[in-house]
Amino acid sequence: xxxxxxxxxxxxxxxxxxxxxxxxxxxxxxxxxxxxxxxxxxxxxxxxxxxxxxxxxxxxxxxxxxxxxxxxxxxxxxxxxxxxxxxxxxxxxxxxxxxxxxxxxxxxxxxxxxxxxxxxxxxxxxxxxxxxxxxxxxxxxxxxxxxxxxxxxxxxxxxxxxxxxxxxxxxxxxxxxxxxxxxxxxxxxxxxxxxxxxxxxxxxxxxxxxxxxxxxxxxxxxxxxxxxxxxxxxxxxxxxxxxxxxxxxxxxxxxxxxxxxxxxxxxxxxxxxxxxxxxxxxxxxxxxxxxxxxxxxxxxxxxxxxxxxxxxxxxxxxxxxxxxxxxxxxxxxxxxxxxxxxxxxxxxxxxxxxxx
Numbered sequence: 001x002x003x004x005x006x007x008x009x010x011x012x013x014x015x016x017x018x019x020x021x022x023x024x025x026x027x028x029x030x031x032x033x034x035x036x037x038x039x040x041x042x043x044x045x046x047x048x049x050x051x052x053x054x055x056x057x058x059x060x061x062x063x064x065x066x067x068x069x070x071x072x073x074x075x076x077x078x079x080x081x082x083x084x085x086x087x088x089x090x091x092x093x094x095x096x097x098x099x100x101x102x103x104x105x106x107x108x109x110x111x112x113x114x115x116x117x118x119x120x121x122x123x124x125x126x127x128x129x130x131x132x133x134x135x136x137x138x139x140x141x142x143x144x145x146x147x148x149x150x151x152x153x154x155x156x157x158x159x160x161x162x163x164x165x166x167x168x169x170x171x172x173x174x175x176x177x178x179x180x181x182x183x184x185x186x187x188x189x190x191x192x193x194x195x196x197x198x199x200x201x202x203x204x205x206x207x208x209x210x211x212x213x214x215x216x217x218x219x220x221x222x223x224x225x226x227x228x229x230x231x232x233x234x235x236x237x238x239x240x241x242x243x244x245x246x247x248x249x250x251x252x253x254x255x256x257x258x259x260x261x262x263x264x265x266x267x268x269x270x271x272x273x274x275x276x277x278x279x280x281x282x283x284x285x286x287x288x289x290x291x292x293x294x295x296x297x298x299x300x301x302x303x304x305x306x307x308x309x310x311x312x313x314x315x316x317x318x319x320x321x322x323x324x325x326x327x328x329x330x331x332x333x334x335x336x337x338x339x340x341x342x343x344x345x346x347x348x349x350x351x352x353x354x355x356x
Contacts, residue, residue: 003294005328008281018276021146024137026064026268032259040262042255047088048132049258066132067258068092069249071220072111075126076246083250092254096130100210100217102185112217114205116181116191125208127220127249129261138214143271144190145177147209149216150266153223168266169222173209174199180211187212218261220245281352283321287344291316315343321350 030039031051038055048068052061070093071077078086094109101110101118110118112125131149133142149171176190192207193199207218223245249257293316317339323332334352342348 004290005324006283006289008283012282012284014280014282016278016280018278020274020276021143021271022139022274023271024269026137026265028264028266030064031265032263037259040259046085046253046255047092048130049255049262051262062136063134064137065134066130067262068130068132069128069220069254069257069261070094070096070130071127071249072097072124077127077249085253086250088254089249092130093126093128096215096217100184100186100189100208100213100215112208114191114219116183116189116208118183125217125219128207129218129220129257131216131218133214133216135214137272138270139272139274141187141211141273141275142209142214143273144180144188144211145173145175146269146271147176147192147216148172148270149192149218149268151218151222151261152264152266169194169206171206171218171222172196176209184210186210186215189213192216192218220249277356279354279356281323281354283350283352285318285342285348285350287347290318290342291344293317313343313345315341318342318348318350321352323352323354 030053032040035055038057039052039061041050041052041056043049048066050056050066051064053064054061070089070091072093073090077083078090083089097111098109101112104110112128114123114125151169151171153169171192171194173190174193174196180188180190182188187210189208189210191199191205192209194204194206198204205219206222207216209216248260252260291314319336319339321334321336322330323334325331332352332354334350336350340348340350
């Protein structure tokens with residue numbers, strides 16, 4: 001326990017913030033193919049499905065993402081006759097919108113806005129898929145400008161049909177490193193475009209990406225979009241009775257909708273972000289300070305063990321730095337890799353870094 005304390009001033013303390021990034025690749029073979037869907041878990045409530053990187057019954061499985069689908073009560077999908085799980089799809093949309101978009105002054109849930117300008121009106125994304133990435137992958141947030149999702153929008157997957165896939169749509173948050181929105185209660189978000197030229201032109205907006213929440217909102221219109229920019233009317237996936245997105249979205253369960261888009265994902269890639277905050281303490285020992293050890297074994301019969309001659313300077317060896325509160329309670333301990341010799345002829349500065 002220390003017997004001598006030295007107060008740290010503002011000049012002795014520095015706060016820093018470091019962003020660490022890790023590349024995350026998710027291939028379509030992991031999401032649909034490698035494990036014959038044994039890594040896909042569905043639930044009795046039928047409101048979303050969960051993907052793992054390994055068969056989910058294994059103790060080695062890690063949660064990757066959740067997929068679900070929803071639309072507003074004002075969407076054409078809920079009219080004229082309610083479809084399968086109509087109320088659940090509306091509830092999912094409302095729940096996600098209340099968290100990611102927020103509420104109006106009257107308390108009404110706002111709808112996802114295509115261009116991010118919520119208060120100025122404009123087109124709304126009323127029918128959307130939600131891809132919710134796990135915290136294990138996104139960490140503190142997704143790095144802006146690093147997200148890409150490749151999605152098959154024409155035909156059906158080659159392994160499920162003799163007709164090969166003809167349309168592959170790549171969505172990215174082009175330009176988001178310098179251009180993003182902050183008007184969401186869930187943090188920052190940006191628009192997903194099919195190409196960098198579309199981002200420059202400000203057209204063809206096909207989704208939103210919420211960085212801190214780790215959620216991609218993909219508009220259902222991606223399945224009416226081809227490589228010429230025109231509506232293609234392509235079906236969404238195998239195993240459904242109709243080739244139109246309208247009939248699939250209204251006539252199929254959420255599990256079927258989730259599986260349909262999951263089976264069409266070719267690749268997802270992004271960089272995650274870990275925010276590392278640090279406080280650096282510069283612990284300075286001047287020439288006339290800490291030259292005597294507080295260790296009881298430093299003395300022998302009231303004499304310093306490290307002195308052979310009475311006139312010699314006192315000598316100590318610093319091995320530990322303790323950080324104390326204002327009332328001298330020990331809060332943290334830093335150990336040096338090797339003892340540092342200290343006497344009246346030397347001054348030391350020990351740099352202690354506390355990460356959190």
